Amino acid sequence: MARQLTMERLTTAILFILLFAMAARTPIDTDTWWHLRSGEYQLQNGTVIGSDLFSHTAYGQPWINHSWLSQDVMALVYRLTGGHGEAGDSGNAGLALLTALLATAGMVMVFRCSPGNVYVRAFAIVLGAATAAVFWSPRPQMFTFLFSAVVYFLLYLYKWEHIDRLWLIPIVVMLWGNMHAGFAIAFILMFGFLVGEAVGHLFDPLSETRIAWKGLGKLLLVMIVAAAALVINPFGLEMLKVPFATVNIGVLQNFIQEWASPNFHEQQTWPFIFLLLGSLGFAGLSSERIDWTDLALIAGTGFLSLLAGRNIALFAVVATPVLSRHVSVFLADRGWNLRPSTRVSPRMNRLNWALLIVILLVGVVKIGYAVAPATVRAAQIEYLPVEVTEYINEARPNGKMFNSYNWGGYLMFGAPEYPIYVDGRTDLYGDEFLREYLNTVFLQEDYEVVFDKWGVDWVVIEAASVLSSAMRQDPDWVVTYEDSMAVVFQRAEGA
Numbered sequence: 001m002a003r004q005l006t007m008e009r010l011t012t013a014i015l016f017i018l019l020f021a022m023a024a025r026t027p028i029d030t031d032t033w034w035h036l037r038s039g040e041y042q043l044q045n046g047t048v049i050g051s052d053l054f055s056h057t058a059y060g061q062p063w064i065n066h067s068w069l070s071q072d073v074m075a076l077v078y079r080l081t082g083g084h085g086e087a088g089d090s091g092n093a094g095l096a097l098l099t100a101l102l103a104t105a106g107m108v109m110v111f112r113c114s115p116g117n118v119y120v121r122a123f124a125i126v127l128g129a130a131t132a133a134v135f136w137s138p139r140p141q142m143f144t145f146l147f148s149a150v151v152y153f154l155l156y157l158y159k160w161e162h163i164d165r166l167w168l169i170p171i172v173v174m175l176w177g178n179m180h181a182g183f184a185i186a187f188i189l190m191f192g193f194l195v196g197e198a199v200g201h202l203f204d205p206l207s208e209t210r211i212a213w214k215g216l217g218k219l220l221l222v223m224i225v226a227a228a229a230l231v232i233n234p235f236g237l238e239m240l241k242v243p244f245a246t247v248n249i250g251v252l253q254n255f256i257q258e259w260a261s262p263n264f265h266e267q268q269t270w271p272f273i274f275l276l277l278g279s280l281g282f283a284g285l286s287s288e289r290i291d292w293t294d295l296a297l298i299a300g301t302g303f304l305s306l307l308a309g310r311n312i313a314l315f316a317v318v319a320t321p322v323l324s325r326h327v328s329v330f331l332a333d334r335g336w337n338l339r340p341s342t343r344v345s346p347r348m349n350r351l352n353w354a355l356l357i358v359i360l361l362v363g364v365v366k367i368g369y370a371v372a373p374a375t376v377r378a379a380q381i382e383y384l385p386v387e388v389t390e391y392i393n394e395a396r397p398n399g400k401m402f403n404s405y406n407w408g409g410y411l412m413f414g415a416p417e418y419p420i421y422v423d424g425r426t427d428l429y430g431d432e433f434l435r436e437y438l439n440t441v442f443l444q445e446d447y448e449v450v451f452d453k454w455g456v457d458w459v460v461i462e463a464a465s466v467l468s469s470a471m472r473q474d475p476d477w478v479v480t481y482e483d484s485m486a487v488v489f490q491r492a493e494g495a
Helices: 007-023 032-045 068-080 091-113 118-135 141-160 168-179 181-203 213-229 236-247 250-255 267-285 292-307 309-333 346-371 373-383 386-395 405-414 426-441 447-454 466-472
Strands: 400-403 456-462 477-482 486-491
Touching (some): 032 068, 032 405, 091 141, 118 141, 118 267, 141 168, 181 213, 181 236, 181 309, 236 426, 292 309, 373 386, 386 405, 405 426, 426 466, 466 486
Parallel strands (some): 400 456
Antiparallel strands (some): 456 486
16 A cells, blocks of 8 residues: 655655756856866866966966865766766766755755745745745855755754754854855854844843843854864865955956846846745734844845845745745734645545656656756757867867856866866956956957967957957957857967
């Protein structure tokens, strides 16, 4: 006899099957590839990269490779699933499934923090996942998403379920500090938690969920221990500087979309709006006042999300349980109790299992299509410089390259014999160099002067760019390759 599959179990299973399928994306993020190239080098050489090895403009300069361990994981998954350096190869499926696994695991943590019956929790998780999914891609930031949810879960247990697992936070932070520089989020969450609880003591001291001052002192001690644990990495104290150095690069906010404020004209940002308004709106409509700690975390992460869109995923982790909590209270206030049946008849049990199998098959088909070699290659040709990279490997141009910032990572991966000019490692290049690059591509500086400075012999840029339009009129440069996306210029003989 088949195990009883209640509506609660069925709903939960369907929720996470569909969430996993949604998170299995075709790898087209431009930053995926320099991480993958770095990981491959580290695995091959049994070392952690500590200086630039891949560009001719910063070669040999110190580089705090804060994502070294996640790069190794990515490269290992890529290698084990058959990746061999070509667009559309089976390693892309491994990267997609790794992304889906990390995203789903993070949302499982958020689900565990969300009160209410399974239908309310599923509603909140769907909205939270739609909000966070904007930034789900095969990159080390996926480990930051998971660790953010884990730290939030440990804080949730401490406050709402009176279960003390705070000793795990320093361990998580130590691992996080070797995975991605987003480890600063752990301290943002703990600081917001402390502020919220302290304010709550002042304005709502009789709350049953308020943590005693002694308990807050313990959390403060955990923060200190976690900060000390961060130095357990190949770069020691230097790792602590990375988040501050990164946010101080002005070009990030001015040029890179994920570091800019969200564009609310794009529909992909609308779930963030709905989650923000929904969590605060239902908190106002329900009979239970919003907890001061919830308010502090929502306000803090909401502010960070409005400053930089990449923080929206963190906001989703914090706001989803708050939405679930107050939607549950709102429904209970009105007597609208949607309680799933705890028992099912044999006939209904068979129908539930049949539905689950159908959903599972649909999920498998969706994932299979998303990671199929033909699908992946077509998408990568559309969004990445695949064809021009194949041309470079065939034509083997001589000299030093100037390339588009957005393409540097893929060129580093797809044409590894050719040192790149610039890529997504903004912390390596620094503000001054990146501004020079931007001034060059937008003709605010004489490109010939910059090319001579760096000894550039050939150029790979967008076919429709301002720089390419100017270079087409320059007799010192000759077009040697062009497609709908990219154009390659070579210095004319004698120029």
